[in-house]
Amino acid sequence: MTASTNRPVTVGGKRDNLRVVVRMRGPHAQTTGTSTEPEKVTVHDNRTTVGVVRPSKETIDVSEDKSFKEKLFSFDRVFLEDSSQQDVYDATGADLVGRVFQGVNGCVLCYGHTSSGKTYTLLGPEQAARSQEDPAASEGLVPRTLVHMFAVKERLEQADPSRTVDIHMLVYEVYMEKVYDLFSATTGKSLDIRGPDKRGSFYPHGITNHYVLRAEAAMTVLRAAARSRREQRTKRNQRSSRSHMIIQMDVIQTKTVQWKASKQPLVRQDRAASLFMVDLAGSETEDDAALSDLTRAEGRKIRLSLYTLKRVVAALSHRKRGKHVPYRESVLTKLLKHCLDGTSQTVIVATCDRNSGSVLENISTLNFAQSCKKVSISPKANRNELSELLERTIRERDAWKRFAEGQGDTLRLKDGLLKDILPYLEEEAKVKGDGESGEREAVFIQRIQAALGGLTVQSGESELQTAGDDRSEYVPETEPDHKLPREEMQKMLRAVTEPAMHKQYSDRRLSQKTFTLSRGEDGGVEDTQAAGDGGGAEQPTRSNPVRRLLLCFRNSVTRKIFPQFRDDRPEGKGKAEKPPPAEPSPTRPEPDGASSAACPAAPHQHAEEQRSITISKQPDQ
Numbered sequence: 001m002t003a004s005t006n007r008p009v010t011v012g013g014k015r016d017n018l019r020v021v022v023r024m025r026g027p028h029a030q031t032t033g034t035s036t037e038p039e040k041v042t043v044h045d046n047r048t049t050v051g052v053v054r055p056s057k058e059t060i061d062v063s064e065d066k067s068f069k070e071k072l073f074s075f076d077r078v079f080l081e082d083s084s085q086q087d088v089y090d091a092t093g094a095d096l097v098g099r100v101f102q103g104v105n106g107c108v109l110c111y112g113h114t115s116s117g118k119t120y121t122l123l124g125p126e127q128a129a130r131s132q133e134d135p136a137a138s139e140g141l142v143p144r145t146l147v148h149m150f151a152v153k154e155r156l157e158q159a160d161p162s163r164t165v166d167i168h169m170l171v172y173e174v175y176m177e178k179v180y181d182l183f184s185a186t187t188g189k190s191l192d193i194r195g196p197d198k199r200g201s202f203y204p205h206g207i208t209n210h211y212v213l214r215a216e217a218a219m220t221v222l223r224a225a226a227r228s229r230r231e232q233r234t235k236r237n238q239r240s241s242r243s244h245m246i247i248q249m250d251v252i253q254t255k256t257v258q259w260k261a262s263k264q265p266l267v268r269q270d271r272a273a274s275l276f277m278v279d280l281a282g283s284e285t286e287d288d289a290a291l292s293d294l295t296r297a298e299g300r301k302i303r304l305s306l307y308t309l310k311r312v313v314a315a316l317s318h319r320k321r322g323k324h325v326p327y328r329e330s331v332l333t334k335l336l337k338h339c340l341d342g343t344s345q346t347v348i349v350a351t352c353d354r355n356s357g358s359v360l361e362n363i364s365t366l367n368f369a370q371s372c373k374k375v376s377i378s379p380k381a382n383r384n385e386l387s388e389l390l391e392r393t394i395r396e397r398d399a400w401k402r403f404a405e406g407q408g409d410t411l412r413l414k415d416g417l418l419k420d421i422l423p424y425l426e427e428e429a430k431v432k433g434d435g436e437s438g439e440r441e442a443v444f445i446q447r448i449q450a451a452l453g454g455l456t457v458q459s460g461e462s463e464l465q466t467a468g469d470d471r472s473e474y475v476p477e478t479e480p481d482h483k484l485p486r487e488e489m490q491k492m493l494r495a496v497t498e499p500a501m502h503k504q505y506s507d508r509r510l511s512q513k514t515f516t517l518s519r520g521e522d523g524g525v526e527d528t529q530a531a532g533d534g535g536g537a538e539q540p541t542r543s544n545p546v547r548r549l550l551l552c553f554r555n556s557v558t559r560k561i562f563p564q565f566r567d568d569r570p571e572g573k574g575k576a577e578k579p580p581p582a583e584p585s586p587t588r589p590e591p592d593g594a595s596s597a598a599c600p601a602a603p604h605q606h607a608e609e610q611r612s613i614t615i616s617k618q619p620d621q
């Protein structure tokens with residue numbers, strides 16, 4: 001099955017706005033600032049509003065409103081200097097982990113001026129600055145997310161041994177409008193950006209995709225990779241980032257199913273989604289004659305990409321149908337397109353510093369954050385449509401079976417429907433690559449849907465309507481409980497932080513662990529339990545003589561569904577015919593003979609027409 005099978009599914013059908021939180025930087029160990037005006041940026045009691053006192057007359061043009069004395073900005077949450085890393089995680093990353101396991105892409109984007117605490121928020125402090133007593137307490141959002149992800153992975157795999165969750169990590173930076181792989185930084189080669197793919201997304205080609213088995217290992221390689229990032233000592237930050245760093249975590253869930261009707265177990269990708277955690281370079285406009293040419297050039301490129309980011313957000317916040325959004329005008333916005341276009345669950349963390357840094361810089365950050373708040377989103381789950389179809393079929397079959405058993409009878413058409421659908425699924429699963437197979441798959445899905453759409457199940461005088469015509473039902477909001485209690489998170493972090501801090505990592509060791517993944521393997525049989533299993537519990541509710549129901553079910557299945565499959569077959573053939581063999585589809589050319597690159601099936605999907613499978617009323621037989 002190709003990546004195209006994972007079609008976006010609206011989660012809960014809700015539209016919302018981007019979630020935006022503001023974090024005020026914590027206390028300074030030493031004075032590094034150029035100006036100290038803490039009283040000019042105030043946080044109001046409800047901790048959702050920031051007020052900024054008007055700066056001097058000469059700089060008033062920064063604000064659109066020239067008459068304000070104190071400008072107020074509203075956000076989802078404002079964290080003061082005393083907020084802990086765990087507080088910030090609870091309000092940002094914790095929910096995203098649950099979403100990613102549902103198949104929804106997530107993104108945390110840290111934006112703010114230099115030294116305002118973006119890297120601190122994402123990764124935590126430098127090793128030397130960590131508290132020796134409790135290093136886990138200062139861990140940033142990324143380590144917390146990893147610990148959380150592995151806890152959920154373990155729980156899911158224990159609950160259902162046929163389910164496998166694979167977590168991969170990619171770390172790259174955008175420096176001077178070029179993309180560099182931080183897992184193989186020694187090569188110094190920039191990566192090509194490929195795309196747009198079928199879903200309109202761009203991705204770095206040939207990037208190292210690191211398969212991680214434990215949170216500790218993931219943090220180890222992440223720290224090593226982050227050390228390769230380009231930094232520069234500046235007036236305000238000893239280690240100021242000169243590039244935008246993107247940490248991508250891919251979560252791929254697969255399910256192995258053995259049906260009686262099939263000889264081979266069916267291993268299919270079930271859901272796949274990515275979480276992006278982005279540490280942007282500082283948004284300052286430093287113009288110091290003492291800076292080197294290179295540093296000035298870096299600054300220009302950083303400003304260009306951040307300016308484009310602002311334009312993208314502005315275009316999205318006033319979005320009208322067909323309005324151009326300038327994603328392609330910088331490498332950063334190209335790569336983050338799927339995080340901003342409304343299909344992902346994205347959280348903006350705007351970092352401010354009231355003790356160092358000018359009011360203007362804080363206003364600039366807050367203005368950007370405010371415009372993000374206006375961007376509306378409608379997150380989509382990357383789920384396998386065929387899986388859902390099969391799931392629905394199984395659920396319907398099971399419901400009837402239970403009903404029949406409740407009436408003291410047995411369902412004679414055991415596995416009948418599955419038996420005939422399965423060859424199609426298996427045939428289709430063999431097909432890899434893009435192109436042809438995507439179309440065939442779509443035709444196949446339409447056929448099954450058309451067939452199921454025509455199914456009528458009679459129950460006495462009235463029609464029995466099977467629950468679950470609304471697709472969103474299959475993507476439960478809280479599936480299973482993905483929130484980790486604070487204490488549990490803290491305990492697990494402590495367990496993985498200590499050993500990770502004292503390891504030495506060489507490039508050789510990194511490369512030993514490194515491999516690349518083939519792009520675009522997916523497919524899947526749905527896990528009915530994880531998908532909410534709403535239908536698993538559903539029973540035909542209206543009473544009716546069992547025989548009539550069984551007769552009706554058999555008639556519906558055998559005479560209505562299969563004849564539609566047979567439509568394309570030569571006349572006279574009794575058995576459902578498999579779809580024609582797929583044309584070999586072109587695979588992406590690979591440099592250095594490597595298998596095709598990272599960026600698995602999950603992310604970046606355009607909204608597509610949603611289809612639902614209904615059991616509709618038909619005239620009596």
Ligand SMILES: Nc1ncnc2c1ncn2[C@@H]1O[C@H](COP(=O)(O)OP(=O)(O)OP(=O)(O)O)[C@@H](O)[C@H]1O
Binds near residue numbers: 113126240282
């Ligand atoms: N909330 C905080 N509490 C304590 N120290 C902090 C906090 N935020 C940042 N710092 C410290 O401030 C310094 C600068 O922070 P950091 O490097 O995260 O800033 P940045 O926004 O990423 O800067 P740049 O854009 O220049 O890379 C670091 O030494 C960091 O440990």
